[in-house]
Amino acid sequence: MRLFFGVFPPRPVQETLAAAQASLRGNWKPVRAGQLHVTLGFLGEVPPEELPQVMQAGEEAAAAVAPFAARIRGTGFFPNEGRPRVWFARAEGDGFEPLALDLRRRLPGFLDDDRPFKAHITLARRKGPAPRLGPVVFDLEFPVNGFALVHSTLTPRGPKYETIQQFSLKGE
Template identity: 50%
Template sequence: MRLFYAIFPPREVQAALSQAQEKLRGYRGWKPSPPHQLHITLLFLGEQPPERLPELRRIGREVAARVRAFEVELGGTGYFPPSGSPRVWFVKASGEGLEPLAAALQQALPDLKAAPFKPHLTLARKKGPAPRVGPLLMNIRFHAKAVCLVESKLERSGSQYRVLEQFPLG
């Protein structure tokens, strides 16, 4: 099972972000992320055996319980990589609980080699040669209330996400 921990914004925020994705119209090569799948990845777990699910659920529950609900701010857009040919168009995320959540999950799972945490929501991925869309400033806020354990299935049409469990923040 391909898994990750994430925070999903509320539907109204997903709808506002889908309006930002409209900027991609007329720009060939970009594939927008489906609005209902927009999320902030806290820790990518990669392929995990189903037998490990009870442990991953316990860790998610324990870590989420130690962090109080907090406000997330979505700021400006950017690219990975920051220069050269872009592969990902994203919006930056910040909030007092993001770093503690990501760090606590990583500490609870020392066997995973995680990339440095860069809080963001992926708005689109490059499908082929694609120009850079001009910068946008979102200035959107929402309250993070839960951490989710998510399964990602790679399909021909793109990744499909299924929330396996939500863990309320403390």
């Protein structure tokens, strides 16, 4: 199973972000509105027998972090220099990094990413020649009360997501 942990903003936030995709030109492939999310950790292929361990790590990480406010202010690119592969919206919130790092700590072998965690929402991926977009400024805020473990199935029309489990934040 191809899995990731993610925070899905409420539908009005997703729709506002999706509206910004109208400015895309060239070979940018937009992410569908209902799939816009902050990835806390991408696990990749997980054998079914490992699923209980992954779900336990999600429960424990959720118990350690309190609900928090998330903010979306503007856009950027990965990589920032040269030809970008990803256009994203910057996400801010006190709980994003603690959650991501706690999940990494609890799931060695699955989340062994040494790169610093950067909370973001991927808006589009470049699939060929495409111009850079100018910055887009947002003033969006939403409460984060939990996150999800999601099964992602790749198809020719794009990924299909199925939520396996929701985790409610419970920390003090």
